[in-house]
Amino acid sequence: MExxxxxxxxxxxxxxxxxxxxxxxxxxxxxxxxxxxAAALKAxxxxxxxxxxxxxxxxxxxxxxxxxxxxxxxxxxRPNIRTCVTPLKEGMKVQxxxxxxxxSFKEQEEKGNEKI
Amino acid sequence: xxxxxxxxxGAGPSGLSAAIAAAGKGLKTVVFDENERPGxxxxxxxHKFFGSKEHKAKIRGFVIGQELLEEADQAxxxxxxxxTVIGLYQDKEIVVRTGETVHHYKANxxxxxxxxxxxxxxxxxxxxxxxxxxxxxxxxxxxxxxxxGKRVLMLGSGNVGLVVSFQLLQCGCEVAALVDAAPKxxxxxxxxxxxxRTGVPFYLSHTIVKAEGTDHVTGVTIAEVDxxxxxxxxxxxxxxxxxxxxxxxxxxxSQLLKMAGCQMEDNPKxxxxxxxxxxxxxxxxxxxxxxxxxxxxxxxxxxxxxxRMAGIRASEYLGYxxxxxxxxxxxxxxxxxxxxxQGMFAPANRGRNITETEEGIPISENLLTHGFVAEDEIERxxxxxxxxxxxxxxxxxxxxxxNPCQDACxxxxxxxxxxxxxxxxxxxxxxxxxxxxxVASCSGQAIFLVNEQSEEGYATVTLPYEFLPxxxxxxxxxxxxxxxQEVCSAQVVExxxxxxxDKTNLLTMKVPAAFAMKARFYRKKAQ
Numbered sequence: 001m002e003x004x005x006x007x008x009x010x011x012x013x014x015x016x017x018x019x020x021x022x023x024x025x026x027x028x029x030x031x032x033x034x035x036x037x038a039a040a041l042k043a044x045x046x047x048x049x050x051x052x053x054x055x056x057x058x059x060x061x062x063x064x065x066x067x068x069x070x071x072x073x074x075x076x077x078r079p080n081i082r083t084c085v086t087p088l089k090e091g092m093k094v095q096x097x098x099x100x101x102x103x104s105f106k107e108q109e110e111k112g113n114e115k116i
Numbered sequence: 117x118x119x120x121x122x123x124x125x126g127a128g129p130s131g132l133s134a135a136i137a138a139a140g141k142g143l144k145t146v147v148f149d150e151n152e153r154p155g156x157x158x159x160x161x162x163h164k165f166f167g168s169k170e171h172k173a174k175i176r177g178f179v180i181g182q183e184l185l186e187e188a189d190q191a192x193x194x195x196x197x198x199x200t201v202i203g204l205y206q207d208k209e210i211v212v213r214t215g216e217t218v219h220h221y222k223a224n225x226x227x228x229x230x231x232x233x234x235x236x237x238x239x240x241x242x243x244x245x246x247x248x249x250x251x252x253x254x255x256x257x258x259x260x261x262x263x264x265g266k267r268v269l270m271l272g273s274g275n276v277g278l279v280v281s282f283q284l285l286q287c288g289c290e291v292a293a294l295v296d297a298a299p300k301x302x303x304x305x306x307x308x309x310x311x312x313r314t315g316v317p318f319y320l321s322h323t324i325v326k327a328e329g330t331d332h333v334t335g336v337t338i339a340e341v342d343x344x345x346x347x348x349x350x351x352x353x354x355x356x357x358x359x360x361x362x363x364x365x366x367x368x369x370s371q372l373l374k375m376a377g378c379q380m381e382d383n384p385k386x387x388x389x390x391x392x393x394x395x396x397x398x399x400x401x402x403x404x405x406x407x408x409x410x411x412x413x414x415x416x417x418x419x420x421x422x423x424r425m426a427g428i429r430a431s432e433y434l435g436y437x438x439x440x441x442x443x444x445x446x447x448x449x450x451x452x453x454x455x456x457x458q459g460m461f462a463p464a465n466r467g468r469n470i471t472e473t474e475e476g477i478p479i480s481e482n483l484l485t486h487g488f489v490a491e492d493e494i495e496r497x498x499x500x501x502x503x504x505x506x507x508x509x510x511x512x513x514x515x516x517x518x519n520p521c522q523d524a525c526x527x528x529x530x531x532x533x534x535x536x537x538x539x540x541x542x543x544x545x546x547x548x549x550x551x552x553x554x555v556a557s558c559s560g561q562a563i564f565l566v567n568e569q570s571e572e573g574y575a576t577v578t579l580p581y582e583f584l585p586x587x588x589x590x591x592x593x594x595x596x597x598x599x600x601q602e603v604c605s606a607q608v609v610e611x612x613x614x615x616x617x618d619k620t621n622l623l624t625m626k627v628p629a630a631f632a633m634k635a636r637f638y639r640k641k642a643q
């Protein structure tokens with residue numbers, strides 16, 4: 001967690017909630033309860049939050065105040081959750097969003113083919 | 117449907133100030149804000165504010181935010197958070213979304229204080245993770261305690277770009293360069309100078325060609341632009357960075373006002389689409405008022421005054437205040453706001469090419485193009501003098517509305533006078549005792565204490581230092597010039613901290629006497 005600011009020259013020690021674990025694409029990570037999911041991910045070095053539906057381009061944190069919706073992910077099964085304004089909770093399941101799904105584009109394509 | 121006397125939209129500095137003023141007059145007031153916490157952007161502002169005492173100068177933004185929240189609490193203001201106002205309809209009915217539900221509210225008066233949103237520029241790779249808004253950087257580091265990146269390139273030299281660059285340095289990030297397509301730095305010279313002296317290079321008339329990387333930013337290429345903002349081939353420069361921070365201005369979030377049928381105008385001096393309103397925030401629709409950035413981009417200090425004005429106007433509109441009382445309250449606030457709207461950076465001066473200070477001194481061209489005052493320019497300013505013994509050197513070279521240094525000095529060594537924008541001058545009749553209160557009081561970190569002959573062949577320079585780790589007494593390192601380049605070796609002879617300095621530490625270093633007017637920053641020698 002080297003991106004965490006342990007001591008700040010002006011703000012001193014940054015107050016945080018309880019340390020909790022959560023899951024990012026199945027991998028167990030740690031963060032602090034109540035901080036935005038995006039902050040916890042950033043601290044753990046996660047840059048890509050989702051891939052766009054048509055061009056499959058990566059997106060991450062952009063405005064960090066819930067305005068741009070670039071950082072949306074699938075959280076506890078629900079897509080399009082703005083991770084920069086959604087507080088982290090113990091055991092949360094956070095998944096990279098492909099288009100509007102947690103299934104990879106390949107899986108989505110296969111599923112689509114089955115339907116046809 | 118719940119009814120109020122007054123509904124305020126936005127719990128930032130202007131909205132809270134408006135609600136405090138109105139609730140103080142007895143109006144049943146509610147404030148809705150879409151965020152989880154109140155205070156708007158104030159809690160991300162960790163620098164000391166400019167102005168005079170009445171504008172809460174030299175107090176850090178987040179402390180002003182805390183004071184505002186306490187005041188709102190005492191005034192009995194109801195603040196509803198996580199509540200997005202999604203509509204403003206006829207007869208002052210609003211629609212608020214909280215979670216998955218939508219509620220209707222009605223009031224007799226409305227104050228819109230929704231603030232502004234960040235502007236963006238596009239370039240190749242601008243959507244890559246790692247390209248972020250300057251506001252995002254502030255949110256990450258100052259609210260959530262997470263560094264936005266290891267090595268950052270800042271695009272934009274307005275006050276936001278300059279202040280955020282400094283804050284990035286404070287939290288331990290490296291700033292690779294500060295870049296702006298404009299030929300001159302847009303923000304305060306003192307903000308630029310405190311970044312430049314740490315060694316951050318400025319590239320004016322440059323902009324981003326391309327953000328590099330496949331899944332996230334791994335580098336950036338910038339190039340020089342001509343007078344028509346076209347790239348000049350062969351001027352490309354590459355930086356290895358993991359983050360690109362974009363600070364290219366703000367736009368008023370005035371959609372609700374347009375929806376309510378307020379008369380709107382496109383005003384580039386105010387930052388875009390704004391409601392037509394009088395000087396106290398009354399829009400074309402009776403009972404709908406505005407305050408803060410939504411009615412024209414300025415900063416938090418003026419937003420708080422505008423908020424109080426709108427709160428008073430709403431009180432009078434609803435009969436909670438007599439016209440005479442309204443007038444005297446507004447007169448006071450007019451005076452305070454007028455004080456902030458003076459000087460080179462006043463809204464009226466936007467876009468104007470200013471070549472001289474109010475005192476008739478040619479302004480520093482180097483400051484505008486490189487971020488620091490050149491050695492052959494600095495001594496023409498009234499705050500920069502030479503004398504025997506310890507004395508203040510005020511490298512404050514642009515007329516901005518700010519005067520805490522004058523009040524800080526109990527010995528009256530510093531003179532600004534009646535006009536708040538005047539450059540600080542040294543009063544040679546009075547003797548400096550080296551207390552350093554002026555150094556810590558300067559929001560622009562532009563004051564130094566210099567003793568040109570502290571001992572045979574040596575001088576001491578005391579400078580404001582807001583970084584960690586704090587250097588230790590006796591430590592040896594190098595002194596950097598205003599341009600951030602090494603000028604000589606230096607030894608730390610004293611580090612002073614005090615609650616009165618409010619986190620601005622005073623570092624005194626000993627340098628060879630010839631460098632007394634050159635050495636302006638200290639760096640520990642690399643191990």
